[in-house]
Amino acid sequence: MALDLLEAELAVELPAHMRAFARAHADGRPPPAAPLIARLASTLQTARNACMHDVLADRGLALLRLVAPLVIEDDPAVVVARAMPPTWQNLSTLAAQRDAAARARFGLSSVQLAHRLHGVDATRHDHDAPGPAIEGWHERDFAIDHTGIIDAWQAIAARTGVTGTVRVDRSKKAHPRAFVIEPKVEVVIVVPEVIDTPAARFAVLHELGHAVAALALPAGVPRVVDEAAASYIARLAEPPSWLPPRWPSELAAAARRRRTALAAMLDEIERGLPTLADTPSSAPPWALWHDPGAQGSYVEAEVIADRLAKDLGPNPPRGQLVRALKAERDRVDHRTRI
Numbered sequence: 001m002a003l004d005l006l007e008a009e010l011a012v013e014l015p016a017h018m019r020a021f022a023r024a025h026a027d028g029r030p031p032p033a034a035p036l037i038a039r040l041a042s043t044l045q046t047a048r049n050a051c052m053h054d055v056l057a058d059r060g061l062a063l064l065r066l067v068a069p070l071v072i073e074d075d076p077a078v079v080v081a082r083a084m085p086p087t088w089q090n091l092s093t094l095a096a097q098r099d100a101a102a103r104a105r106f107g108l109s110s111v112q113l114a115h116r117l118h119g120v121d122a123t124r125h126d127h128d129a130p131g132p133a134i135e136g137w138h139e140r141d142f143a144i145d146h147t148g149i150i151d152a153w154q155a156i157a158a159r160t161g162v163t164g165t166v167r168v169d170r171s172k173k174a175h176p177r178a179f180v181i182e183p184k185v186e187v188v189i190v191v192p193e194v195i196d197t198p199a200a201r202f203a204v205l206h207e208l209g210h211a212v213a214a215l216a217l218p219a220g221v222p223r224v225v226d227e228a229a230a231s232y233i234a235r236l237a238e239p240p241s242w243l244p245p246r247w248p249s250e251l252a253a254a255a256r257r258r259r260t261a262l263a264a265m266l267d268e269i270e271r272g273l274p275t276l277a278d279t280p281s282s283a284p285p286w287a288l289w290h291d292p293g294a295q296g297s298y299v300e301a302e303v304i305a306d307r308l309a310k311d312l313g314p315n316p317p318r319g320q321l322v323r324a325l326k327a328e329r330d331r332v333d334h335r336t337r338i
């Protein structure tokens with residue numbers, strides 16, 4: 001009963017919130033506060049209660065994936081720490097505060113909690129150190145216009161069989177990002193105004209992959225599956241490809257391997273927090289500051305995307321990817337215990 005009411009209220013409030021979030025992101029403004037209902041201790045309790053009942057566990061888990069990070073980021077000590085300048089030393093302080101907030105509620109560190117919620121294994125795979133930047137990956141070649149993006153999406157939607165609305169918003173300054181306005185119904189992706197490098201085209205495809213996941217699966221998709229869908233779609237840039245001719249790049253596979261190695265390195269750092277060992281740059285990357293636990297998801301997502309690419313082959317029949325994503329999600333959901 002409490003779960004029904006909560007889900008109904010969130011279904012009313014979240015679309016407007018996510019639209020405002022996408023607009024703020026595109027304009028380079030701070031995100032709006034999440035709806036109050038999503039940040040209440042009672043909401044967290046309802047989600048956890050639901051997780052303990054077999055018939056409600058799926059819905060409880062979906063709700064917990066939404067609410068748990070909001071409750072931690074809302075903790076007063078975390079709010080103070082997050083407002084400090086983003087240095088490595090301050091990241092250590094921020095991580096310690098996030099851990100205190102997570103341990104008090106879940107008995108886990110904040111990164112452990114994010115990993116547990118989103119299907120990241122405790123076992124780690126060995127990774128090479130990231131090599132040098134891929135020459136040409138960030139070099140300007142030709143521009144893709146709005147029609148070009150829509151063409152790519154239509155090819156992807158036809159092949160995957162997803163239906164629903166994808167709106168493509170352009171931004172002068174924002175990083176590419178997907179916003180799920182309403183699961184299975186509507187997604188907004190924010191991409192740069194100018195898309196004229198292989199790296200920029202990759203980023204657009206990655207967000208279109210998030211759109212596939214959002215239109216294919218109900219709310220609360222585990223991060224590893226969401227990122228695996230994004231990775232799978234972005235890998236369509238690796239020849240041979242059935243995408244429209246200007247999207248593939250001979251550099252895409254090497255760039256992917258380097259990105260995965262970077263994520264594995266950052267994942268190591270993140271799992272060690274609040275202790276800092278070697279730090280690879282002068283300031284921590286944005287994601288470590290704002291998106292705790294994401295690196296582990298990126299690494300695990302590549303393992304899933306490898307499996308998807310291998311199982312589906314170069315020319316998957318319509319609808320196969322969505323079926324495979326559902327199976328991956330079920331696998332993650334059924335072994336997730338909080």
Ligand SMILES: [Zn+2]
Binds near residue numbers: 206210230
């Ligand atoms: Zn992503």
